[in-house]
Every structure is written in structure tokens, then in C-alpha cells.
Amino acid sequence: DLTGQVAIITGSTSGIGAAMAEALAANGCHIILNGLGDASEIESLRAKIASDHGVEVRYHPANMLKPDEIADMVASAEREFGRLDILLSNAGIQHVSPVEDFPAEKWDAIIAINLTSVFHAAKAAIPVMKRQGKGRIVNLASAHGLVASPFKSAYVAAKHGVMGFTKTLGLELAEDGITCNAICPGYVKTPLVENQIADTAKARGITEDEVVRDVMLAAQPTKKFVTYEQLAGALLYLVSDAGANMNGSWISVDGGWTAK
Numbered sequence: 001d002l003t004g005q006v007a008i009i010t011g012s013t014s015g016i017g018a019a020m021a022e023a024l025a026a027n028g029c030h031i032i033l034n035g036l037g038d039a040s041e042i043e044s045l046r047a048k049i050a051s052d053h054g055v056e057v058r059y060h061p062a063n064m065l066k067p068d069e070i071a072d073m074v075a076s077a078e079r080e081f082g083r084l085d086i087l088l089s090n091a092g093i094q095h096v097s098p099v100e101d102f103p104a105e106k107w108d109a110i111i112a113i114n115l116t117s118v119f120h121a122a123k124a125a126i127p128v129m130k131r132q133g134k135g136r137i138v139n140l141a142s143a144h145g146l147v148a149s150p151f152k153s154a155y156v157a158a159k160h161g162v163m164g165f166t167k168t169l170g171l172e173l174a175e176d177g178i179t180c181n182a183i184c185p186g187y188v189k190t191p192l193v194e195n196q197i198a199d200t201a202k203a204r205g206i207t208e209d210e211v212v213r214d215v216m217l218a219a220q221p222t223k224k225f226v227t228y229e230q231l232a233g234a235l236l237y238l239v240s241d242a243g244a245n246m247n248g249s250w251i252s253v254d255g256g257w258t259a260k
């Protein structure tokens, strides 16, 4: 039961972030949504989560490329709710290409959004959580935070970086009542994954059906996409009181991928 708690979920206008916002709201948590997208679609999502679950839902438009905007998003939790209990850093982008063709600006954007924004958000949230003597920082990493795949150099580098940052924060905050952990999903069928099916087909010279069967689900021994409900289960454990002594660690929800 998270009644009265306040959560920020970066990149929650789509996919996993939107589903995790919904799961936290369903447990009584007030929500700050964040992410890019069409203003009226974001407003419908905001209003729907609020009315479905009877919690306050706000939207902050911080661009994860802009440290000042990230700091303002975190400050908005204190401004509007007087507290911040949960920070889920989830915003992320992908680009699939061999290294020698990898556009340098894509590398920079992936490192900035998938890794550096996680630092800026945590940096701003820690003083608030320290004052409360309690907090939960959860980073949405990936199986690619633990193992690599070809053609995803920037993404794999950023997600490995998130894992290192998660462990470091776990140590730094261990005596402050704040935990920091990661969730490492395998493939989840979100817009991010739908969009990379075509690119992966091109990079590997195979059809889109072959990408799903032979590349994506081949990596996942269960041969099933990970669902939002399965990720919500991991998140709700990490933010619960039962999760208080899990720290600087991660939960893999990858159908066995990283057991290989």
C-alpha cells in the first residue's frame, strides 16, 4: 500500500513508464508523469490515471537532455506535494547500427538520456529523500545492462553505466534509509521495441519476422515477451517495506536470457 506516497516516473508517456505509473497509482501513489509526446494524448493519460485510481497525477515536461529541467521536475514534487518517495528513472531511447556507421550524435543522445539523466534525477532527489529519512530510487536498466548484443553499442554502454551507478548509489545511501536498485527486463513489446524491429532487420539482412523469432525471442529462453504486469511486480517489491534491505542490486525479468 503506497497511499499518500509520491512518485516521479521519467519517460512515462509511453510503454513501460506509463504502465509503471499506472501500477504505482493503483497502489495509492500520487504520480508525476514525464516524457515527450502529443500534449492532448498526455493530458488524456494523466486524467485517466487520476480518475481510475483516485490519486493526484501531474505532468512535468522535463527533457532528459536538460539537467536544469530535470532538477525542476524533481523540485516540482516538493513544490506540489511536499515530498518525494519514489524516483523511477525509465526514460530511454535506442539506436541500432554497427559501430562504424553509428552517428556520433545518436551516441551522445543515448548516453545523455539513458545514463546521464539518471544521475541528474538522483542527484536532485537525494536531498529530499534524506530529509524524509526514506526513499526508493529504481532505475529501469535492461538485460543489456548485464550482457551485450551487437549493433547496440551506445545502449549497452549506457545501460552498463546505469548498473554501475545503481551499485554506487546503493553504497552511498545505505545508511540513509534510501535504496537504489535496477530492474533489468528482457524484451517487452513497447513502441521502442516495435520501432527497432525494422532497423534490426536491415542491420542483420533478415526479415522482420525473423528478427522477432531468431533475434529477440531467441535471446529469451521462455520465448515470451516480458509483460508490464511482470515488471510491475518487481517494481512494487522494490518500493515496498519488504524491499528495504535490497540495495545496490537488480531484479532480472528476462525469461532466463542472462542465465546463459
Ligand code: NAD
Binding pocket: 010, 011, 012, 013, 014, 015, 016, 017, 034, 035, 036, 037, 062, 063, 064, 065, 090, 091, 092, 093, 113, 114, 140, 141, 142, 143, 184, 185, 186, 187, 188, 189, 190, 191, 192, 193
Ligand atoms: P518507449 O519508447 O515506449 O518509452 C520511452 C519513454 O521515454 C517515452 O515516454 C518517451 O517520451 C521518453 N523519452 C524519450 N526521450 C526523452 C527525453 N529526451 N526526455 C524525456 N523523456 C524522453 O520505450 P520503453 O520500451 O517503454 O522503454 C522504457 C525504458 O525501458 C527504457 O529505459 C528502455 O531502455 C528500457 N527497456 C525496454 C525494454 C523493452 O523491451 N521495451 C527492455 C529493457 C529495457
